[in-house]
Amino acid sequence: MKPSMQRIDEATGRYLPVIYPEELPYWEALKQRRLELQRCKSCAKVWYPIGPACPHCLGLEFDWSLMSGRGIIHNFVVYHKAWTPGLEKRVPYAVIQVELEEVPRLTTNLLNCPVDKICIGMRVEAAFEDVTDEITLLQFQPNTG
Numbered sequence: 001m002k003p004s005m006q007r008i009d010e011a012t013g014r015y016l017p018v019i020y021p022e023e024l025p026y027w028e029a030l031k032q033r034r035l036e037l038q039r040c041k042s043c044a045k046v047w048y049p050i051g052p053a054c055p056h057c058l059g060l061e062f063d064w065s066l067m068s069g070r071g072i073i074h075n076f077v078v079y080h081k082a083w084t085p086g087l088e089k090r091v092p093y094a095v096i097q098v099e100l101e102e103v104p105r106l107t108t109n110l111l112n113c114p115v116d117k118i119c120i121g122m123r124v125e126a127a128f129e130d131v132t133d134e135i136t137l138l139q140f141q142p143n144t145g
């Protein structure tokens with residue numbers, strides 16, 4: 001379990017992640033507009049959250065693998081209250097769980113979509129939000145392609 005050292009970016013109201021060394025490739029890729037996750041060298045499955053071993057076969061060897069960035073909304077919730085200063089301008093906003101084409105599920109936000117248009121099964125694609133010079137957050141938006 002990570003210690004609770006999270007900071008809040010005052011301009012955006014965003015919680016800033018505590019980045020551990022083993023997570024650096026993930027965050028560096030996001031800065032470059034790519035979603036990369038760990039792919040097991042033994043069973044070829046992709047996993048998330050980031051961790052030292054494959055949860056499918058316990059393999060310890062992996063590559064950082066480029067994801068398609070496409071998926072569907074598995075579930076979602078809409079927030080009508082700003083829980084941190086700076087989030088007021090986003091209210092109401094959606095927190096979604098995306099199931100990637102490569103299977104892992106990610107919890108994130110949906111951008112560029114009215115909250116009353118969100119539905120389970122909706123096709124979405126990765127979007128990237130630069131919050132600070134060091135932190136780019138993975139977001140999603142409707143897949144119009």
Ligand code: ZN
Nearest residue numbers: 040043054057
């Ligand atoms: Zn594996």
